[in-house]
Amino acid sequence: MRVLILGGDGYLGWPTAMSFAAKGHEVTVVDNYLRRRIAIETDSEALMATPNLQERVRAFKEISGRDIQMVIGDCADYYVLLSVVKQVKPDVLIHYAEQPSAPYSMMNFGAARLTLQNNLSVTFNVIWAVMEVAPDCHIVKLGTMGEYGTPNIDIEEGWLEIEHKGRKDKFLFPRQAGSLYHTTKVLDTDLLWFYVRTFGLQVTDLMQGPVYGLHTPESTLDDRLFPNFHYDDIFGTVVNRFITQAVAGIPLTVYGKGGQTRGYLNLLDTLQCIELAMLNPPGAGKLRVLNQFTEQFSVNQLAEIVQRVGNGMGLNVKVQNLVNPRKEAEDHYYNPTHSGLMDLGLKPHFLTDERMEELLRVVLRYRDGIHPRKVLPRVQWSR
Amino acid sequence: MRVLILGGDGYLGWPTAMSFAAKGHEVTVVDNYLRRRIAIETDSEALMATPNLQERVRAFKEISGRDIQMVIGDCADYYVLLSVVKQVKPDVLIHYAEQPSAPYSMMNFGAARLTLQNNLSVTFNVIWAVMEVAPDCHIVKLGTMGEYGTPNIDIEEGWLEIEHKGRKDKFLFPRQAGSLYHTTKVLDTDLLWFYVRTFGLQVTDLMQGPVYGLHTPESTLDDRLFPNFHYDDIFGTVVNRFITQAVAGIPLTVYGKGGQTRGYLNLLDTLQCIELAMLNPPGAGKLRVLNQFTEQFSVNQLAEIVQRVGNGMGLNVKVQNLVNPRKEAEDHYYNPTHSGLMDLGLKPHFLTDERMEELLRVVLRYRDGIHPRKVLPRVQWSR
Numbered sequence: 001m002r003v004l005i006l007g008g009d010g011y012l013g014w015p016t017a018m019s020f021a022a023k024g025h026e027v028t029v030v031d032n033y034l035r036r037r038i039a040i041e042t043d044s045e046a047l048m049a050t051p052n053l054q055e056r057v058r059a060f061k062e063i064s065g066r067d068i069q070m071v072i073g074d075c076a077d078y079y080v081l082l083s084v085v086k087q088v089k090p091d092v093l094i095h096y097a098e099q100p101s102a103p104y105s106m107m108n109f110g111a112a113r114l115t116l117q118n119n120l121s122v123t124f125n126v127i128w129a130v131m132e133v134a135p136d137c138h139i140v141k142l143g144t145m146g147e148y149g150t151p152n153i154d155i156e157e158g159w160l161e162i163e164h165k166g167r168k169d170k171f172l173f174p175r176q177a178g179s180l181y182h183t184t185k186v187l188d189t190d191l192l193w194f195y196v197r198t199f200g201l202q203v204t205d206l207m208q209g210p211v212y213g214l215h216t217p218e219s220t221l222d223d224r225l226f227p228n229f230h231y232d233d234i235f236g237t238v239v240n241r242f243i244t245q246a247v248a249g250i251p252l253t254v255y256g257k258g259g260q261t262r263g264y265l266n267l268l269d270t271l272q273c274i275e276l277a278m279l280n281p282p283g284a285g286k287l288r289v290l291n292q293f294t295e296q297f298s299v300n301q302l303a304e305i306v307q308r309v310g311n312g313m314g315l316n317v318k319v320q321n322l323v324n325p326r327k328e329a330e331d332h333y334y335n336p337t338h339s340g341l342m343d344l345g346l347k348p349h350f351l352t353d354e355r356m357e358e359l360l361r362v363v364l365r366y367r368d369g370i371h372p373r374k375v376l377p378r379v380q381w382s383r
Numbered sequence: 384m385r386v387l388i389l390g391g392d393g394y395l396g397w398p399t400a401m402s403f404a405a406k407g408h409e410v411t412v413v414d415n416y417l418r419r420r421i422a423i424e425t426d427s428e429a430l431m432a433t434p435n436l437q438e439r440v441r442a443f444k445e446i447s448g449r450d451i452q453m454v455i456g457d458c459a460d461y462y463v464l465l466s467v468v469k470q471v472k473p474d475v476l477i478h479y480a481e482q483p484s485a486p487y488s489m490m491n492f493g494a495a496r497l498t499l500q501n502n503l504s505v506t507f508n509v510i511w512a513v514m515e516v517a518p519d520c521h522i523v524k525l526g527t528m529g530e531y532g533t534p535n536i537d538i539e540e541g542w543l544e545i546e547h548k549g550r551k552d553k554f555l556f557p558r559q560a561g562s563l564y565h566t567t568k569v570l571d572t573d574l575l576w577f578y579v580r581t582f583g584l585q586v587t588d589l590m591q592g593p594v595y596g597l598h599t600p601e602s603t604l605d606d607r608l609f610p611n612f613h614y615d616d617i618f619g620t621v622v623n624r625f626i627t628q629a630v631a632g633i634p635l636t637v638y639g640k641g642g643q644t645r646g647y648l649n650l651l652d653t654l655q656c657i658e659l660a661m662l663n664p665p666g667a668g669k670l671r672v673l674n675q676f677t678e679q680f681s682v683n684q685l686a687e688i689v690q691r692v693g694n695g696m697g698l699n700v701k702v703q704n705l706v707n708p709r710k711e712a713e714d715h716y717y718n719p720t721h722s723g724l725m726d727l728g729l730k731p732h733f734l735t736d737e738r739m740e741e742l743l744r745v746v747l748r749y750r751d752g753i754h755p756r757k758v759l760p761r762v763q764w765s766r
Contacts, residue, residue: 078492109461109511116507116574117500124499128492131766152552153545162536162545162557167716169535174545174554176576183577187570191499193559194566198710199766327581333550383514383582 001278004088005029006075006122007096008068009036009053011228012142012211012270016094018218018225019271021066028069028088029053030081030097034118035228035235038104044232044374047244047366051224059224076121078128085129085137092278093130094140097122098188101234102146102179103325103379112180119184120191127195138281139203140274143189145263145293145336146182147175147207150329155336158207158289172289178328179381193287200285204277209293212239212351213267214362227267229363232374238299239264241375243356246310246317247363248370255377256324258300259331263293263338266349276344290340294348309356325377384661387471388412389458389505390479391451392419392436394611395525395594395653399477401601401608402654404449411452411471412436413464413480417501418611418618421487427615427757430627430749434607442607459504461511468512468520475661476513478524480505481571484617485529485562486708486762495563502567503574510578521664522586523657526572528646528676528719529565530558530590533712538719541590541672555672561711562764576670583668587660592676595622595734596650597745610650612746615757622647624758625685626739629693629700630746631753638760639707641683642714646676646721649732659727673723677731692739708760 003020007013008029021027031053039045051059057068069088073080075097085093098119099105105115123141130137148155151174160173172193177183192203219225230236231244242252265273273292282288297305303319310317324330342348349355363370386403390396391412404410414436422428434442440451452471456463458480468476481502482488488498506524513520531538534557543556555576560566575586602608613619614627625635648656656675665671680688686702693700707713725731732738746753 078496109515112511113461113507116503120499120503120570124496128495132492151554153547153550160545160547162543164536164543167536171534171557171559174557176554180577183573186573187503190558190566190569190573194563198764381581 001091002026002088004085004090004093005096006094006126007031007098008070009033010096013096014056015216015219015227015267016271016274017068018060019216021060021068022064022218028071028084030071030073030075030084032072032074034099038101039235042104042234044230044234046228046230047363047369048226048229050228056225059222063221063225064218075125076118078125081125082129082133086133089134090137092138092140093126094274095123095126096142098184099181102181104234105179105181106381107379115181116184120187123188123191127191127201130201131199138278139201140277141188141192141203141205143185143205143207144182145207145209145291146177147186147189148173148336149176149178150332150334151176152333157291157337157340158205178326196285196287202282202284202286204282204288204290206273206277206290206292208270209263209265210237210239211265211267211270212237212359214359216268216271231370233377233379238302242302242306243359243363244370245375246306246315247360247367248372249316250372250375251318251320252303252306253376254299254303254319254321255326256321257330258303258321259298260328261296261298261332261334263291263296263336264351265292265294266351266355268349269294269346272346273341276341276346280344291336291338292341293338295350296334305351305356309353310360313357313360322377325380327381384474385409385471387468387473387476388479389477389509390414390481391453392416393479396479397439398599398602398610398650399654399657400451401443402599404443404451405447405601411454411467413454413456413458413467415455415457417482421482421484422618425487425617427613427617429611429613430746430752431609431612433611439608442605446604446608447601458508459501461508464508465512465515469516472517473520475521475523476509477657478506478509478522481567482564485564487617488562488564489764490762498564499567503570506571506574510575510584513584514582521661522584523660524571524575524586524588526568526588526590527565528590528592528674529560530569530572531556531719532559532561533715533717534559535716540674540720540723541588561709579668579670585665585667585669587665587671587673589656589660589673589675591653592646592648593620593622594648594650594653595620595742597742599651599654614753616760616762621682621685625689626742626746627753628758629689629698630743630750631755632699633755633758634701634703635686635689636759637682637686637702637704638709639704640713641686641704642681643711644679644681644715644717646674646679646719647734648675648677649734649738651732652677652729655729656724659724659729663727674719674721675724676721678733679717688734688739692736693743696740696743705760708763710764
């Protein structure tokens with residue numbers, strides 16, 4: 001298949017590009033290095049130096065013999081995106097090209113505006129470029145489980161049938177996110193759904209939980225092919241921060257009570273999910289929403305796993321509760337469905353002690369590069 | 384009170400400015416003439432020549448002795464808006480400053496992008512300017528009943544308690560709009576609700592139905608003070624189009640079956656509603672949603688009223704069904720609540736035959752200026 005990946009330099013974009021190229025698909029990636037730029041500006045560079053996209057593509061070719069086409073360009077500029085879509089004529093467009101940090105989106109006006117404008121513009125441009133020059137293309141969009149927030153009812157897979165005063169209708173599941181970043185994904189879904197039902201696009205919107213992991217069949221071939229590993233408070237998720245803190249001898253920083261529960265998945269499962277979505281398109285005029293995670297943990301449970309495995313390796317892992325810099329429920333009901341991708345054939349890689357140890361061992365190799373200042377929260381949700 | 388009106392040159396903005404100035408409030412209006420520009424570009428100028436805002440303000444001063452401060456500037460430019468808010472320090476900010484045409488938003492990529500960017504940027508800038516320099520200011524935002532679409536359940540006032548698998552929670556009422564313009568208002572509400580619950584802003588979001596009418600205590604003092612009367616397919620609502628067609632001897636153009644039902648209100652009631660919202664702020668950290676209309680009609684019922692009253696005046700009014708240029712249900716359930724504004728004291732002005740005749744008589748005076756080409760649909764929802 002002809003696959004166009006927007007945000008192909010990212011934590012998920014690059015492993016996806018390698019995985020699909022290795023399987024024989026024709027892969028083109030686009031990226032404008034926005035994450036790299038924000039990382040430099042916020043003192044949040046990744047732990048391991050990541051070669052630029054040209055170098056990554058060359059290294060991958062050298063090692064695997066496979067080609068990946070690349071474009072450095074800004075998908076928020078319509079004519080950049082339109083010309084790429086026109087040239088590639090993709091069967092599938094995978095849209096990862098968003099500012100992905102919740103804390104960054106809450107930092108100040110400029111960061112919030114960049115997040116809103118970038119994320120909405122890219123989604124809007126994707127919709128229009130596909131309508132204009134590749135109307136049969138299947139759009140696979142990365143949303144987030146964070147769109148739903150933490151409601152007091154079971155979270156269904158995208159949609160909810162509501163009975164009210166004796167009458168019924170079906171709606172997008174109500175969404176109420178915890179950061180501006182997550183809210184931009186809510187707006188993305190609203191926009192996509194409007195254009196799907198009005199003009200017959202076909203879209204899969206993946207409500208993904210936090211992803212962890214570094215190892216894929218391709219990334220392990222050479223250190224130059226590793227995904228970005230961020231452990232900072234801006235781009236690092238809680239799993240990466242805890243692993244890094246354990247290795248660096250810093251107490252694991254649990255925000256508030258630590259009862260915040262989310263659905264997580266391994267990077268290998270993200271690759272599977274994207275492929276399953278790609279190989280099973282929903283059909284014209286359909287917005288398919290799938291909840292993309294494999295198991296759920298509270299922050300306290302994650303801290304326990306990292307502590308147990310780390311101590312077993314001879315690290316001395318402590319846990320410390322910080323005043324929560326975010327505005328979020330710290331103790332809440334959480335019961336989201338996630339059967340759609342399992343039904344399509346997803347075989348989960350759960351977070352076993354062995355996998356946690358594997359991650360800790362990789363980060364141990366890079367211990368000297370850890371800057372403790374980056375792992376403490378630098379952005380407050382309050383004003 | 385110090386009142387800042389964004390979009391003060393508009394059909395609602397200008398009468399609101401005069402009404403509040405006449406009541407002794409300190410009124411400042413901001414406008415960038417976007418609607419005027421789009422009207423020229425799409426051959427959709429208003430029926431009566433409307434003096435520019437400087438002329439309007441001068442005429443109003445001459446006639447009433449009252450001052451209205453004005454700024455010609457673009458609220459989508461943050462620094463323009465921030466400096467106005469900083470200077471005025473409003474008690475209330477009334478946000479009308481959006482691209483208001485559904486057909487325009489569906490015309491092509493450029494028009495769609497302008498609508499999305501303008502409407503979201505102004506709302507975002509309003510949120511931030513208020514947070515930064517006037518945190519106690521009450522934001523009164525014009526939404527639309529169109530945000531809800533036409534669901535098969537009763538439409539409640541902004542919120543819905545949902546019971547699902549034995550558990551309950553309360554959410555924004557699910558929304559599913561019929562045009563990109565209406566969808567931008569859905570996104571506005573999502574953005575406002577995020578910042579209200581996170582940073583404690585106070586916002587009233589008014590879900591308004593189509594407004595008709597030209598007569599207010601101030602607009603009738605002098606023809607130069609009239610609100611804009613658009614009868615074209617871009618800015619004209621169905622009521623204005625029917626009135627104009629009746630006067631010009633063109634059959635009333637009913638789109639499709641004509642069962643499309645909406646809640647309508649008189650311009651006098653919009654002024655009341657805005658004042659009631661302003662005088663009864665919801666309090667910090669509250670997003671109050673009110674459904675703003677007084678009575679509901681189907682398109683066929685409106686055509687009947689115009690036909691009956693027009694024929695009674697000696698006009699020969701015919702009705703013609705056109706293939707619907709829009710994508711919308713033409714025969715649907717519609718039962719929206721609208722008790723909040725009544726509870727605050729709204730005294731409705733219903734669409735009586737006398738009021739319809741009054742409107743027809745005004746438009747008859749301008750009969751020679753009617754261009755039949757402007758009243759037929761020029762934008763299709765399909766591609």
